Amino acid sequence: MGKYGDKSVSMNIKGVRFRPWRKYAVIYRSVLMENLQYAANIAMGFFSYFVFIFIFIKLWGYMYRTPGELIAGYTKEQMIWYVMMTEMMFFGSNAASVAGEVARDIRSGNIAYLMNKPYHYTLYILSRYTGEWSIRLPMYALLAVVIGTVMVGPLPHFRLTAVPAMAVCVVLGLTIHAVFKLCISLFSFWIEDATPFQWLYDKLILVVGVMFPVEIFPKALQPLLKMTPIYTVCYGPAKLIVDFSPEKCLEILAAQILYLTVGCVLMSLIYRKGVRKLYVNGG
Amino acid sequence: MLTAAKNQLRVCLLSMKYNMMREMVNKVTFLTNVCFMVLNNASILVQWIILFRLREDVGGYTFREILFLWGLTAASFGLSHILFARAFSLSDLIIRGKLDSYLVQPKNVLVSVLTSSTDISAIGDFLYGVALVCACRPGVGGFFLFLLFTVTGTAIFTAFALLLGSLSFWFVRMDILQGQMVMGAVSFATYPDGIFEGISRFLLYFIVPVGMAVWYPVHVIVSFHAGMFFAVLGYACALSVTAVAVFYRGLKRYASGNLMEARM
Numbered sequence: 001m002g003k004y005g006d007k008s009v010s011m012n013i014k015g016v017r018f019r020p021w022r023k024y025a026v027i028y029r030s031v032l033m034e035n036l037q038y039a040a041n042i043a044m045g046f047f048s049y050f051v052f053i054f055i056f057i058k059l060w061g062y063m064y065r066t067p068g069e070l071i072a073g074y075t076k077e078q079m080i081w082y083v084m085m086t087e088m089m090f091f092g093s094n095a096a097s098v099a100g101e102v103a104r105d106i107r108s109g110n111i112a113y114l115m116n117k118p119y120h121y122t123l124y125i126l127s128r129y130t131g132e133w134s135i136r137l138p139m140y141a142l143l144a145v146v147i148g149t150v151m152v153g154p155l156p157h158f159r160l161t162a163v164p165a166m167a168v169c170v171v172l173g174l175t176i177h178a179v180f181k182l183c184i185s186l187f188s189f190w191i192e193d194a195t196p197f198q199w200l201y202d203k204l205i206l207v208v209g210v211m212f213p214v215e216i217f218p219k220a221l222q223p224l225l226k227m228t229p230i231y232t233v234c235y236g237p238a239k240l241i242v243d244f245s246p247e248k249c250l251e252i253l254a255a256q257i258l259y260l261t262v263g264c265v266l267m268s269l270i271y272r273k274g275v276r277k278l279y280v281n282g283g
Numbered sequence: 284m285l286t287a288a289k290n291q292l293r294v295c296l297l298s299m300k301y302n303m304m305r306e307m308v309n310k311v312t313f314l315t316n317v318c319f320m321v322l323n324n325a326s327i328l329v330q331w332i333i334l335f336r337l338r339e340d341v342g343g344y345t346f347r348e349i350l351f352l353w354g355l356t357a358a359s360f361g362l363s364h365i366l367f368a369r370a371f372s373l374s375d376l377i378i379r380g381k382l383d384s385y386l387v388q389p390k391n392v393l394v395s396v397l398t399s400s401t402d403i404s405a406i407g408d409f410l411y412g413v414a415l416v417c418a419c420r421p422g423v424g425g426f427f428l429f430l431l432f433t434v435t436g437t438a439i440f441t442a443f444a445l446l447l448g449s450l451s452f453w454f455v456r457m458d459i460l461q462g463q464m465v466m467g468a469v470s471f472a473t474y475p476d477g478i479f480e481g482i483s484r485f486l487l488y489f490i491v492p493v494g495m496a497v498w499y500p501v502h503v504i505v506s507f508h509a510g511m512f513f514a515v516l517g518y519a520c521a522l523s524v525t526a527v528a529v530f531y532r533g534l535k536r537y538a539s540g541n542l543m544e545a546r547m
Binding site: 211 | 312322323337342459471
């Protein structure tokens with residue numbers, strides 16, 4: 001298990017420089033190329049995204065009754081753009097399929113084959129996930145910009161110069177999301193099917209982070225919500241896109257790094273404990 | 284004729300029974316799936332609590348009417364996935380040429396296909412829907428109307444999935460579109476019709492059958508209207524007949540995948 005993959009430092013074997021991270025780059029590139037072949041299939045998923053956005057445009061159109069009205073400090077345009085951005089991350093990352101892959105590997109016993117490869121299984125899954133969203137996310141981002149511009153209007157006070165900082169927050173948010181989903185999937189080592197736990201986690205993210213910004217919840221709940229993964233996975237990146245400020249950006253980045261570190265340690269611990277429980281029949 | 288129908292019904296019931304028994308082999312997984320689906324559905328109530336804190340009504344619906352909307356959608360969607368889950372993955376059977384094992388059976392092909400699978404988590408959807416409507420205290424008449432509209436909603440959702448799935452006999456990649464259209468319809472069904480207007484409202488009533496499966500029935504349960512009542516019944520029958528006709532028309536074009544498969 002992860003005989004070589006765990007080592008993050010470069011090694012020198014008989015004069016040949018060996019970079020352990022290179023194999024993950026190769027996995028990433030192969031998934032990226034594979035997904036490029038199926039870009040048309042990815043585009044067929046646009047329909048679901050459009051349905052969600054259409055519903056929310058209509059819903060917020062109804063809730064905001066007077067022009068210029070503010071709800072929880074957001075204008076109608078900001079609120080709809082917020083939902084579009086969070087949904088873009090949700091649809092563009094497709095973390096559900098990655099989590100499903102892990103659960104299937106464990107249930108089918110395929111993991112016995114994968115964990116003997118010269119890579120760490122969880123990093124292999126994360127590389128595949130990154131390869132997947134590298135194609136999906138830009139496609140959904142483009143769609144979101146087109147729908148938003150046509151149906152809602154341009155985002156007020158959007159700062160083009162802040163796009164790199166926003167992109168870093170989005171990437172970190174997607175990675176944290178995948179790490180937590182992986183942690184839940186790894187529970188399949190103990191219980192046969194961890195999917196119900198995935199539903200609850202997804203619904204928590206969806207209801208509390210994707211559909212509404214944290215400010216819309218009662219004031220007493222807001223500090224609590226900011227301590228959950230929701231703050232780093234979807235609220236933070238989307239908030240920066242609709243209402244950027246350098247201070248907020250630093251605060252969100254710090255929280256994301258902390259969450260990613262804790263998530264990775266947790267994932268590694270669960271995986272180590274889980275593989276000890278693994279019992280695979282021959283075949 | 285009557286004996287044949289009785290035999291067919293017996294086979295359907297046996298098929299459903301064995302589907303259930305197969306899924307219940309692992310009782311912990313079975314119970315977790317059902318209970319967590321109830322919790323999963325219940326968590327969405329947070330969204331409505333938040334929205335009703337902002338306004339007294341959403342799309343002309345009170346909180347109680349939203350609960351009816353959710354209850355009816357969950358119960359109809361749940362029942363259709365308990366009884367006819369295969370209708371929602373029919374495209375996959377057609378595209379991969381997996382219909383062969385159903386064609387050689389001396390029973391009705393469509394009924395055998397539709398009842399060949401059960402989605403266990405849908406039991407959670409169904410129970411949640413019934414519990415939610417009961418919590419709203421609809422009265423005896425209202426509850427019977429709810430049960431009747433659950434049946435019509437089940438027929439409409441299943442027929443819609445069957446219709447889209449059957450298009451796979453003619454078009455490729457309908458599997459993706461079938462899933463998205465059905466889930467899109469369910470997404471629309473969980474929001475009040477008052478927020479939609481113009482062409483989108485017309486489409487949602489007559490093309491994507493959300494209005495007839497959920498919105499009209501909720502209006503009838505809240506305040507009885509004979510016209511709407513019969514419109515729902517008529518639409519459910521018409522859509523079911525159309526879906527069955529399209530399936531059999533498409534079946535003539537079916538080409539076997541030469542796939543060796545056993546149904547147990």
